[in-house]
Amino acid sequence: MVFAYLIATIGLVQGLKFMGDPARAKLGNMLAAASVLVALVALVIATGWSHLANVFLLVALLAVGTFIGNIWSNRVAMTEMPQLVSIFNALGGACAVVLGLNAVYGMGTPVDTKLLGSVLILANLFGGVAFTGSMVAYLKLDGRKLPRPAPVQKVLARISLALLLIASVYYLVMPGDAGFYPTLLLAISIVALLYGVFLTLPIGGADMPVLISLLNALTGVATMMAGLLFREPVMIIGGILVGATGVLLTLQMCVAMNRSLAGVLAGKFAGSGSAKPEGEQDIRSITAVETASMLAFSKQVAVVPGYGMAVAQAQRECFALQEMLKQSDVDLHFIIHPVAGRMPGHMNVLLAEANIPYASVKEMSEVNNTMEHYDTVLVIGANDVVNPAAENDPDSIIYGMPIIRAHKAKQVIVMKRSMAKGYSGAVNTLFDRQNCKVLFGDAKESLEAIINELKRI
Amino acid sequence: MDLSYTITPIDGIFVLALSLLLGFEVIKNIPAVLHTPLMSGSNAISGIIIFGGITQLLNTPLDHGWTLAAASLAVLLGAINLAGGFFVTHRMLSMFVVKKKTNKPSKP
Numbered sequence: 207m208v209f210a211y212l213i214a215t216i217g218l219v220q221g222l223k224f225m226g227d228p229a230r231a232k233l234g235n236m237l238a239a240a241s242v243l244v245a246l247v248a249l250v251i252a253t254g255w256s257h258l259a260n261v262f263l264l265v266a267l268l269a270v271g272t273f274i275g276n277i278w279s280n281r282v283a284m285t286e287m288p289q290l291v292s293i294f295n296a297l298g299g300a301c302a303v304v305l306g307l308n309a310v311y312g313m314g315t316p317v318d319t320k321l322l323g324s325v326l327i328l329a330n331l332f333g334g335v336a337f338t339g340s341m342v343a344y345l346k347l348d349g350r351k352l353p354r355p356a357p358v359q360k361v362l363a364r365i366s367l368a369l370l371l372i373a374s375v376y377y378l379v380m381p382g383d384a385g386f387y388p389t390l391l392l393a394i395s396i397v398a399l400l401y402g403v404f405l406t407l408p409i410g411g412a413d414m415p416v417l418i419s420l421l422n423a424l425t426g427v428a429t430m431m432a433g434l435l436f437r438e439p440v441m442i443i444g445g446i447l448v449g450a451t452g453v454l455l456t457l458q459m460c461v462a463m464n465r466s467l468a469g470v471l472a473g474k475f476a477g478s479g480s481a482k483p484e485g486e487q488d489i490r491s492i493t494a495v496e497t498a499s500m501l502a503f504s505k506q507v508a509v510v511p512g513y514g515m516a517v518a519q520a521q522r523e524c525f526a527l528q529e530m531l532k533q534s535d536v537d538l539h540f541i542i543h544p545v546a547g548r549m550p551g552h553m554n555v556l557l558a559e560a561n562i563p564y565a566s567v568k569e570m571s572e573v574n575n576t577m578e579h580y581d582t583v584l585v586i587g588a589n590d591v592v593n594p595a596a597e598n599d600p601d602s603i604i605y606g607m608p609i610i611r612a613h614k615a616k617q618v619i620v621m622k623r624s625m626a627k628g629y630s631g632a633v634n635t636l637f638d639r640q641n642c643k644v645l646f647g648d649a650k651e652s653l654e655a656i657i658n659e660l661k662r663i
Numbered sequence: 664m665d666l667s668y669t670i671t672p673i674d675g676i677f678v679l680a681l682s683l684l685l686g687f688e689v690i691k692n693i694p695a696v697l698h699t700p701l702m703s704g705s706n707a708i709s710g711i712i713i714f715g716g717i718t719q720l721l722n723t724p725l726d727h728g729w730t731l732a733a734a735s736l737a738v739l740l741g742a743i744n745l746a747g748g749f750f751v752t753h754r755m756l757s758m759f760v761v762k763k764k765t766n767k768p769s770k771p
Contacts (some may be wrong), residue, residue, distance in 0.1 A: 450686030551698025615719020
């Protein structure tokens, strides 16, 4: 039992380490899964076979859960990956809440010390917020209509947060009266569930990667707390690894947007109004035919994909374009901003799905100082991440955010559906530049038109 | 042979502190290309909370209906999270690997 746990722990850590290395990531995932399985079998053996019927029930439940998980994970399209990750995360959070309440109400697990009591409170608190938060995130990502965040919701969020803090502190200082504990735990769980909704409702759009990472971290912390309660080191370690991953990704995403976590959670940009009056922008539009000839006469082309590409499902057309251009010796790179899309690394997954070679996908920092080498940059469904105002207009609300310097390239073509602004609402000064042209229309249709034109050339 | 062992919550806090440091060390400097698989993979690992459900389920007599139902629900939720997370991570990572074998890296 102890050895099995030791092996599982080492496997988990090593597996997670492998997952940070592109060549061994797949192995890492399998290693982590195998480790969990080993620990799971050891746990069942150690807990005992005294109730044989329970073991049968357990195996049946595990089989059903695995089956459902397998079906879901195989049916969902890659563009819907953020939704799926959110759903799975919500289930983990819900599991924590059910466990915590059942421990007190059903099992009568002795919560005899303040330490255990606090641990259980925190497990349910984080689990509850992660559950409803992830559900709201799922609905948002899925494009469902949600009630517009009203100012009252912000007040409610503050009130519930205050209630949670007061209840937790009250528990710590109140004299030992165990009879009160279950009610307190139930109340905290309910408020935590509400808080999850209030917290996530105002967050949307380009802030989703931050939110998803944060919710992931919360589930990890809930798991860790549950591990302290159940005295299972594997749970503690697993939970903390998840928590650390989530926190690191959250912070990375915040840095990539030059925003504070508090600012993201408040659901708005730090600078309130846009400093520039919304003057007429001098926009030069371009047709797909002209774009095609421009691409054909380039040597180095780069594509900057954004969430718009995912919406238009245009990743396969991107691959087709790359193949097409390769025939005429034009090199096509993809440059990915860290927060492009709706979850960390979203664009990379989509491009990988479309078979685009890993070597042609560049991170922003790799190429940003040599952008002038690109003859043409094609911006597909991205806006704020290529807005030069972030670098040269201290009045812009996105000033200071790291951007891909598409404007430094010889020519920029922005594929847009309309002149709508990006998530930040900032005026994109890229369109004012002489080297920038806009190709209006659906990204997928435009790309198809370009490819057809290239075939004729 | 007694197969069971327990740790005290204090032991747990030691484990917690050390694995926190370890966690940050292990996963810092992850390339952006792996952010999504890493997230869904770690999401799967957080499904390990199912262990709590298993403990509860195996220790509940069959005639404690509600308790058993709650523990079963926890196990089911955890199992979907755990299995689904690993499956979907595998599916994602397979795309990365296949592509690397079939395409020669183009020079930058």
